[in-house]
Amino acid sequence: MARKTGSHAEITGPAIREAALRLFARSGYAAVSMREIASEVGVRAGALYLYTPDKQTLLFDLMREHLETLLAAWRMAKVEGAPPERLENFVRFHVDFHLERRDAVFLAYMELRNLSEDNFAVIEELRRAYEEELEDILEAGRATGDFEVADARVTTMALIAMLTGGHVWYRSGGRLSRDAIQKIYWDLTRRMVTK
Amino acid sequence: MARKTGSHAEITGPAIREAALRLFARSGYAAVSMREIASEVGVRAGALYLYTPDKQTLLFDLMREHLETLLAAWRMAKVEGAPPERLENFVRFHVDFHLERRDAVFLAYMELRNLSEDNFAVIEELRRAYEEELEDILEAGRATGDFEVADARVTTMALIAMLTGGHVWYRSGGRLSRDAIQKIYWDLTRRMVTK
DNA sequence: CGTTGAAATGAACGGACGTTCAGATAAAAC
């Protein structure tokens, strides 16, 4: 058997990436086999190699895609204005984006060690660029006197960790709405950077 | 060949756990083979089974040991007193403990998905007990009016995420001493819970 | 100094892994 009715590259390609993302996030890159991914898609393992040169590249592409989407979305969402306004905007954007993409967030934070050296460098650079957006806001607020920040770098990392941590316990339809969580996190953030 | 000069169970047992901890943390549970662990210790794979019934139990024991050590250390370190004092104590303890045990922290947070259902339940209970210590302090401070906390549960999770996040970027001998990091994190925490 | 028992070996087990590729199939193009 081969090509079935209605099976095309435009369907199989994305289906493979979606299945890989879900399975990698759930069980970890090393614990998921190509046969498992293929089975989820309804295809045999060999067919995956029409869409990715190998397993490592499949992981890398998923992570790069996630971070590039993140940066692109942020460029759309970011606002000009006073630092407090910019910071609130960042917090709400970050919380929202990350709560909506639990699998990709998980992957991008947990599977760095499974990347080859070259691929790791690319991913790290993307992540650094995003973190720098937050650090810039903190520095701007320090310059205007809106914020009081002892160490902008550590505060940036502390904020990112705090704001991203929600993906561990957040459940869609749980006790708190996304909007309620955004509010709480913004409140915590505001206090952290003002005397 | 078998037993070499000076090789005893009291040496091999801990050596296996140390090697497994280091390798699991570095490459991930699924990516590390029993042969790799054995090689690190200087024995063959079969010898590992004198010290652990299987690979899964080896992982579980490492995680349980870490969390039990954490809880025991906290019971020694915790102080009575006013909530702000108790909170500062917690923050300093947590940061110190976690920065000193990067591998174990990594393992306990990243390999939960590789635990069997029963083992997961045990680990989760230990983690919950620890988080509850922080939540209790926040609630106590709310009762005395020392703290203003909108949602004690979310604030607890936010704090834990923030305080633990340091293990990602902290490097011993880096720009900041552990004491400096403690100070920064305590300052951030204090602001988060006070108006 | 012979015996015992803890500690480790080395070979083997069935199975799963990532990856390759010649061949089969069906939709599209002519």
Add this chain to the structure above:
DNA sequence: GTTTTATCTGAACGTCCGTTCATTTCAACG
């Protein structure tokens, strides 16, 4: 209706996996 071409299969490859176990080694004991 024949040819072309994109898509997928099925089998095979060499390798590694977790685990078992009969056997070997050697320190300790009597």
